[in-house]
Amino acid sequence: MDLGDDMSALVQVNEMSKSFHDNEVLSEISLSIEKGEFVSILGESGCGKSTLLNVIGGFEAPTSGRVLMDQVPIEKPTRRAIMLFQHYGLLPWRTVKKNVEFALEPTISSAAERTKRANEYIQLVGLEGSANQFPAELSGGMQQRVAIARALAIQPELILMDEPFAALDTFNRYYLQDELLRIQQQEQTTVALVTHDIDEAVYLSDRIIIMDRNPGRIKKTIAITLPRPRDRSHGDFHYFRKLIFDTFHFGRNELDSDYHI
Amino acid sequence: MRKILNVMIAFIVLIVTWQSVIWIGGYEEALLPSPFSVASGIVGMVISGTIFEHIAISLFRFFMGYGTAVIVAIVLGLILGRSLKLWGIVDPIVQVLRPVAPVAWTPFIVLWFGIGNMPAIVIIFIAAFFPVLLATVSAVKKVDYTYLKLAENLEVKQPALMYKVILPAAFPGIANGLHLAVGTAWIFLVAGEMVGAQSGLGYLIIDARNALDLDLVLAGIFFIGVLGLSIDKLLGLFESWVGKQWGFNR
Numbered sequence: 010m011d012l013g014d015d016m017s018a019l020v021q022v023n024e025m026s027k028s029f030h031d032n033e034v035l036s037e038i039s040l041s042i043e044k045g046e047f048v049s050i051l052g053e054s055g056c057g058k059s060t061l062l063n064v065i066g067g068f069e070a071p072t073s074g075r076v077l078m079d080q081v082p083i084e085k086p087t088r089r090a091i092m093l094f095q096h097y098g099l100l101p102w103r104t105v106k107k108n109v110e111f112a113l114e115p116t117i118s119s120a121a122e123r124t125k126r127a128n129e130y131i132q133l134v135g136l137e138g139s140a141n142q143f144p145a146e147l148s149g150g151m152q153q154r155v156a157i158a159r160a161l162a163i164q165p166e167l168i169l170m171d172e173p174f175a176a177l178d179t180f181n182r183y184y185l186q187d188e189l190l191r192i193q194q195q196e197q198t199t200v201a202l203v204t205h206d207i208d209e210a211v212y213l214s215d216r217i218i219i220m221d222r223n224p225g226r227i228k229k230t231i232a233i234t235l236p237r238p239r240d241r242s243h244g245d246f247h248y249f250r251k252l253i254f255d256t257f258h259f260g261r262n263e264l265d266s267d268y269h270i
Numbered sequence: 271m272r273k274i275l276n277v278m279i280a281f282i283v284l285i286v287t288w289q290s291v292i293w294i295g296g297y298e299e300a301l302l303p304s305p306f307s308v309a310s311g312i313v314g315m316v317i318s319g320t321i322f323e324h325i326a327i328s329l330f331r332f333f334m335g336y337g338t339a340v341i342v343a344i345v346l347g348l349i350l351g352r353s354l355k356l357w358g359i360v361d362p363i364v365q366v367l368r369p370v371a372p373v374a375w376t377p378f379i380v381l382w383f384g385i386g387n388m389p390a391i392v393i394i395f396i397a398a399f400f401p402v403l404l405a406t407v408s409a410v411k412k413v414d415y416t417y418l419k420l421a422e423n424l425e426v427k428q429p430a431l432m433y434k435v436i437l438p439a440a441f442p443g444i445a446n447g448l449h450l451a452v453g454t455a456w457i458f459l460v461a462g463e464m465v466g467a468q469s470g471l472g473y474l475i476i477d478a479r480n481a482l483d484l485d486l487v488l489a490g491i492f493f494i495g496v497l498g499l500s501i502d503k504l505l506g507l508f509e510s511w512v513g514k515q516w517g518f519n520r
Contacts, residue, residue, distance in 0.1 A: 068419065086425075098420045100420075100435070100438070101516075102439075102441070103516075111424070114426075115425050115426055115427070115430070163424070
């Protein structure tokens, strides 16, 4: 069991709890995320998985316990860990290119250099044809690619994704998941992704952290040992799917027994 | 085309009704001037050029008052909208001052600013200030939390946060206030120029009334109406231009 005492980890969470007005949302969470790793946090709604992501991102302070990045406590959001939002968080008054440049403006003072870097990452996500369009003119999938380009342009150590594909249709979701894996391998970025989609978690992750609710806590951690690229219809894929499904199902039975006649 | 036709029909109906009332009622020119005498009054003022001097000075006062009100109200609104504690204190004061007609301040305005251009400018300022302030505060309060979270994550600091994120995000709401204020402020232009001014469209009306030239009073009203409409349309063009720059496509 991973107790988050790994010295080489990028992120370490040690016995962290989080309460909102005496309501314990997260209880005694311990985990670590290695550099370059793709970790999914999987759970039903209300298990506190988004809160956990917010704590790792520095948007919320833990009530107790420690959250470290490279051995240093995370106190506020920084450019080292960039959050991607479910509704993309693009600025509607800026074009695609200007949205990506927005992320570079605080650190790169030369406009020419910003444009150059923005173009590189717009190309990386395959949107060079839409660089001068406004977000409202793009489909949801394209908007999320802009958000990914903007996050990557900063060259962060960690990308936090809060159900980034939940608002997309199945085909777009599959396509973007492949894109994300390709880009993640190319850029060697560490990714922590929150999802309630079991397939998505199995397809993308090196490791899945399964959460339970009331209060939110880690139920199980599963390493997905399948080789890449993964095949969604392969038997091994279904093995992990079933493993996770049983984990949830087991929880259901426990709960149901209270109501059984 | 349809629009132009509608405008023409409206004016013909108005003028015909107006002239009929005079014929049927047999009113004297001193009570209700005829469309013809008002028209000749308008033409006379255009030919002599006096009307343009009045229009120029009125527009100057209007834009001075409106412009400063918009700048001050937007800056204050951005600050107050971001600090809800401060707004909690300022809001009751604004609520008490807002329903007061700007002209009610006239005695103080004359005492503090004298006569001439200032009373009209100050009255227009007061008239425009509150709608813009309230619209800005409410627009800033409603800025999507995601944008603020994003800015925090990207370590966007003030003042960049204000002009790169909050101002554009709040702009559609602020634009509503600008529109509302332009109408209110123009209405109070006449009132403002009735206080100690010696020129301008409001003064023109007072002056014509004192001379019992009712046709010139109506001519002045005509110019005020047409200019008010033009300014409103001009603001509409400005808004859609900004909207286009910022991709709002309204």
